[in-house]
Amino acid sequence: MNITRRQMLILLPAAAVAWESILAGTPESSPNYNLSEHWWGMLIDIPKCIGCGNCVRACQAENDVPDGYFRTWIERYHVTDSNLANPEVISPDGGKHGFPVAKEDKGKYFFVPKMCNHCAESPCTQVCPVGATFISPDGVVLVDQKYCLGCAYCVQACPYGSRYIHPQKRVADKCTLCYHRITKGLTTACCEACPTGARQLVDLKNPNDPIHAFLKTHAVQVLKPQMATGAKAFYNELDGSVR
Amino acid sequence: MPNFRDTGHLFRFAGIFVAAVLIFLAIRGWLVPHTFGQYGHYRGAALTEIAAKPVHFAGHQTCETCHSDIAEKKTAGKHVSVNCEACHGPLASHADDPSIQPAKLNTAQLCGQCHEASAAKPKGFPQVETESHANGVACETCHQAHSPAIAAGGAQ
Known part of the structure; x- marks a missing residue:
């Protein structure tokens, strides 16, 4: 085969491009799931939460969360006239086994389920030195556990305390918004297990999602709005004393 | 070109530089995951x-x-x-x-996870003090879990 110098110069980059695409392999097939068509979040309806702990147990069962660590947990607030700014907050074992019965009816009680807020401008992903944590194109904050060094910068950076270092894997771990479920058309384990519908997975890019009507007609807040994290865990009727 | 005499050493240096860049790119290509x-x-x-x-x-x-x-x-x-x-x-x-x-589910314990009376729960939520109400009798003895009656009382 005779190849001129000119042909060789054209063929070499072409071969390089071909080799690149061979290395990349065929893209993983994910039927009916398009990354760019979703922008996930969570709606948490405070008046509906009864503090049963189903979400905490479901999360631990679905995601093999180690004992004593939580991707989601429930806090119980007790606000009385004398402690409006400093409410009593309890979360025994993250609310996993429910809460002690409250006999005294003074003041106001309510439950606040907490989890990763899947912030659009998340502080945790900005501090990662190696690019192991990131916001996926569909709006979920995830950890690449093969790439994570376990330096725990992100654990310190999260203003919501939603991350921990996995005691066995020694890498950062957190709520994935059940990414393995929502990409298959299922809802998250916590939403599936919530008996009162206090938690609802929402897709902000889906024009038919009931979240759009809900946001128009309800007093919805995010946690720590002053930090401008772009949090996507929306709390309905959140009390001002919640930090 | 009197200004550029004895340029051989410059080319040698440039050669080393190009080689170093190529080695760097090769190692980088090998170390950085392909989908990064x-x-x-x-x-x-x-x-x-x-x-x-x-x-x-x-x-x-x-x-x-x-x-x-x-x-x-x-x-x-x-x-x-x-x-x-x-x-x-x-x-x-x-x-x-x-x-x-x-x-098989243990309704005596399971139902209470939601329905055990507590001042902390939302007022409209159906609650009962299981100890005085049932005294350990399984809830399903009287109530049908899949379809509790909407009528007042809840019992079938």
């Missing part, structure tokens, strides 16, 4: 890896494909929007292989 940068400053393949994790909660749609009678029964009662696995627990294993039978 596919969507942003992270490994794109991590998305498919995380999405491939096993599912434990089958989802109520899956349950209802076989247990349509229970789904029908639920529509009449207050538990209509309570999903199957909220009480029965994660049962994807049973959905994959129906010969795996889920454990």
Whole structure:
């Protein structure tokens, strides 16, 4: 085969491009799931939460969360006239086994389920030195556990305390918004297990999602709005004393 | 060109420089994962890896494909929007292989997780002091979990 110098110069980059695409392999097939068509979040309806702990147990069962660590947990607030700014907050074992019965009816009680807020401008992903944590194109904050060094910068950076270092894997771990479920058309384990519908997975890019009507007609807040994290865990009727 | 005499050493230096750049690019190409940068400053393949994790909660749609009678029964009662696995627990294993039978539920303990009376719970939520109400008798002795009556009292 005779190849001129000119042909060789054209063929070499072409071969390089071909080799690149061979290395990349065929893209993983994910039927009916398009990354760019979703922008996930969570709606948490405070008046509906009864503090049963189903979400905490479901999360631990679905995601093999180690004992004593939580991707989601429930806090119980007790606000009385004398402690409006400093409410009593309890979360025994993250609310996993429910809460002690409250006999005294003074003041106001309510439950606040907490989890990763899947912030659009998340502080945790900005501090990662190696690019192991990131916001996926569909709006979920995830950890690449093969790439994570376990330096725990992100654990310190999260203003919501939603991350921990996995005691066995020694890498950062957190709520994935059940990414393995929502990409298959299922809802998250916590939403599936919530008996009162206090938690609802929402897709902000889906024009038919009931979240759009809900946001128009309800007093919805995010946690720590002053930090401008772009949090996507929306709390309905959140009390001002919640930090 | 009197200004550029004895240029040989410059070319040698440039050669070393080019070689160093090529070696750097080769090592970088070898060390950086192939999908890094596919969507942003992270490994794109991590998305498919995380999405491939096993599912434990089958989802109520899956349950209802076989247990349509229970789904029908639920529509009449207050538990209509309570999903199957909220009480029965994660049962994807049973959905994959129906010969795996889920454990029988202990209603004396289970129902109380939601319905045990507490001043902390929302006022409109049906609550009962299980100890004085049932004294250890399983709830299903009187109540049908899949369709508690809407009428006042709740008992069948």
